[in-house]
Amino acid sequence: MTTTTIVTLPVTKQESLLKRVLTNPSGIFSIGIIALVVLFGILGPLFSPYDPAEPDVYSLLAAPGPNHWLGTDSAGRDIFTRLAASTNFSLLTALLAVVIAIVIGVISGLIAGYFGGWFDSLANWLTSILMALPGLVVLLAAASVLGPSMWTAMGIFGILLSPAYFRLVYVTVRAVKNELFVDAARVSGLSDLRIISRHILGVVRTPIIIQTAIIGSIAIAIQSGLEFLGLGDTANPSWGSMLNDAFGKIYVSPILLLWPSAMIALITLSLVIFANTLRDELERTGAKQTKVKKGFTKSASQLANDSSASETIYHKAPNRGAGEQILKVSNLAVGYPDGAGGLRQVVHNVNLDINKGEVVGLIGESGSGKTQTAFSILGLLPKGGRIVSGSILFEGQDLVNLPTAKYDGIRGAKISYIPQEPMSNLDPSFTIGTQLTEPIRQVLGLSKKEANKKAIALLTRVGIPNPELTMKKFPHEISGGQAQRVLIAGAVSCDPDLIIADEPTTALDVTVQAEVLDLLRELQKETNTALLLVTHNFGVVADLCDYINVMQFGRIIEAGPVRDIFEKAKHPYTQSLLDSILEGGPARGAYVAPKGN
């Protein structure tokens, strides 16, 4: 059985960040390793009778034993002693780089972010230059000029690393500067210095610690790399120079590589794990992760709830029986994991029929489950959502649990979709033409030329002026109304039997709404396609629909021909929805009685 991780709201009271990191296994593990390495550097030399630099020609490359705990190197020097001395040197030089980076980066970031002006532009420009420099090459250049000193090299490396702090502090200060609490501090007469130290540094403190752990691991890696290349002063033992020495003896005694490598790997890995843990805890801010089992079914209480729920009020629709049914949704239930191993059901026992050529409205407030019902029919429920029970018969075929490959043959070709928000439903990276023709070619098997011709004809039909030019445009170059027309063109492009329109006019200007509704009505009449119109707006359904389903709390509470619902609504919720459009609803055209009866 697979498991999935979801985030739920905080249950317990918020603990301090430090305490949370210390109680986190990877947090305490990484801090422990870092502490051990530091202690090893400080205490190690005290336990060793040897001098780290003293060669002993009588015990070259000795194996680990009671005299030399980790053996000796090619010059007979005791490895344990050298390792401890190296730890001190490597950590201290890396620390120098970090401290210089913090001092330069944080101060310049604060000044540039808080005061702006010419310093801001200059600092940002310098930062982009520093970040484009390959650090190691610059360090080589510096070493050639300034001579081989690891302290100088790491000091310069600190300057090269400072942009990491500068960016961090700069961005945070920019974001915090105009926050209310900083304004309040300014109004209450605090000096800039006080505001920076009290309010702004408080915000960036933890991110700086995280950054320091990461920068520290980079500094250690670079320091070791330079020493390995033989560019440090040979007088000081360091992990890198030990690696250099060991690498020369790799065929004789490969284990010599192990000790310094292990030290470097341990410390860099622990620093990065510590940084990650701290960041995770910071981002979590109390939210708790729970493992949830997938493959849940309806619980007994849900089933009881379903059966006890009030029945749908059906108005008689004598003309409907004659039509040819293309979609029949029966007892549909949709659920999402509730984070406690159970199921939060958002759609309950929904029954919904659509006849060929019929316009059916699905109306309700946001959160009533209407969009979830629409996505269920398309087989495109958001992540985590699934159909718990019921069936969706489309032209006689049950779509529930249909294999994806078969579903792909139905979507676009037989059932199509018009979304709510036109802009976010077009891929920003492709031209209108490409997005329009790609599914046409795929579904109808047309050539590129034929598909282009068809797309231009469709764009003309949906009222896009100059369609050839629009084909070459990107989504951000056209208006929202035009984008919605493009999406409508896409939905009708493969002559579907059923179009699902999810709030097709909600995101548009009022004047454009009326035009788009007119277009939908005309297209529907021309092609005699069935249309499922999902909306919260009774004005829209009155204009277009033959039959209406009213949804509340995931259930269909009332259903009937449009005229009956408008004139003889029985459910109090339907009545209140109708009242609300008379009071303050959006402007709409005069009520046109649907033809037919």
Added chain:
Amino acid sequence: MLRFTLRRLLNGVVMLFAVRFIAFFLLHISAGNVARNILGNQASVADVNAKNAEWGLNKPVLVQFWEWLVGALHFDLGSPWASALPVSEDIAARLPITLTLVFLTTIVAAIISILLGVVAAVKGGWIDRFVQFIGLVGFAIPGFLVAFGLVTVFAVQLHLFNAIGYVDFATDPVEWAKSVTLPVTALALSGVAAIAQQVRGSVSDALNLDYVRTLRARGLSFNRVVFKHVLRNAGGPALSILGVNFVGMLGGAVIVEAIFNIPGLGPYAVAATGKSDVPAVMGLVLVTAVVVIVVNLIIDLLTAALNPKVRLA
């Protein structure tokens, strides 16, 4: 598009001047050191001054900069102090090897991380945890440690690859492949770590976007939407990480080349640094800066090609 390219190009040239000037300034303020380092502590002050005059280090810094600039525009990077060949010839002979290594690594890292990142975002499960693990370890462990591990296991113990040396592709493609496999692997790990996590993040964000559902509702298959639409939109952030990573990789290549004894810029840089051969090192700084600027320009152009909105900026 042309204006965009020209502006980025101009930016790069300005940056190059800045880098070069800073390098000159650094050299100028420590001019006394250089001659002293090379001549040794026994040399007299007069000898040091004579050496400085010979190298032109006693001239004003702007004059030095100008002379060097005129030379560089004629592809003359000066004569090194410690080798017979002109700097530009030495670098020209070695640059292709280093570039082969880093570009090969970049391509390998990009392909592996795109695959890993997409699968991790789409499938989740163990491969997702693996990508996060690689992201952590590959980021933390320096590439040269990976190189040591690879040499020890595959070259020293198993004798599967050459531990050291480089064979030209033109000489023997198979041997060439064997000689670059370990260095490329060592260099690629940190890139894979960073890029795979970025791809994973952007893809899993993009999967929840509205247009993905709409494209699927129009009959396109999941894989087609992911590999054509989602990946293209996730490409921008991944490319910028690739750019940052490339800069780090140039540095990593110096060490990795030294480990595997590959005759690229790395050993040359190390030798020149050890001898305080300033013209050689300055030539290297210039060449790497040009490479970085060109690569960043390519990445900017690719990003613009992927994302039409960038083209307006």
